[in-house]
Amino acid sequence: MSAETPLLTVRSLEKRYGARIGCTGISFDLWPGEVLAIVGESGSGKTTLLHCLSARLEPSAGSVSYRMRDGETRDLASLSEAERRFLMRTDWGFVHQNPADGLRMRVSAGANVGERLMAVGERHYGRLRETAGDWLGRVEIDAERIDDRPSEFSGGMRQRLQIARNLVTHPRLVFMDEPTGGLDVSVQARVLDLLRGLVADLGLSVVIVTHDLAVARLLSQRMIVMRGGEIVEEGLSDRVLDDPHHPYTQLLVASIPES
Secondary structure, eight states: OOTTSOSEEEEEEEEEETTEEEEEEEEEEEOTTOEEEEEOOTTSSHHHHHHHHTTSSOOSEEEEEEEOTTSOEEEGGGSOHHHHHHHHHTTEEEEOSSGGGTSOTTSOHHHHHHHHHHHTTOOOHHHHHHHHHHHHHHTTOOGGGTTSOGGGSOHHHHHHHHHHHHHTTOOSEEEEESTTTTSOHHHHHHHHHHHHHHHHHHTOEEEEEESOHHHHHHHOSEEEEEETTEEEEEEEHHHHHHSOOSHHHHHHHHTSOOO
16 A cells, blocks of 8 residues: 555544534645644644544534545545444544543453454454453553453553554554543653554554643654644644744743753
């Protein structure tokens, strides 16, 4: 599959809630293997945009198109509900800020990972359990805890389990909504280091929403800055953070505490 064709194509995207604008005039391409950060303060429209990109919200105008595994690029609005659900279970991942939103809390850690595998056709119990155990190890959870429920895990372990659940099917595109936002600083660092390694190893495309510019710099190659539902600046992450052009971006960068 050609890397010269975008994986995700967004054109003139808009989402309104009655008279209120969630986001408007959004256009960009996401390329295979690229990590794109969407940053901005609360209320900037970044989460609305993420939910439109991931088909969790229906846009009011514009289009989001995705290049399927067969090479055909399709408008998400043209997909049936069954096709969208299948994409979400297999080709896409979604890492929530609150791990409980992305896990089944009443089943075991192994079952959480195995459920995604079953969505792509795996039915052999031994292989399901073996792969689940392997992935627990990859996200630094002791394989002996495969039968424990997520409710018995710490917040950081739950987030790592959610990551394993999402990545076990080798998705091509992963959406992340403040994936370290609810974690202690020391736990954040561990999860971020894990994410960076897995994204690089698997060659994932990622759209990550965060208010934390340090997270954006660490994980992303390219950055979109939003304010009032619009993109006010975009470019390579290091360029945006080291040489911000828009006054709002300059304000965001200036507000980062010095270490």
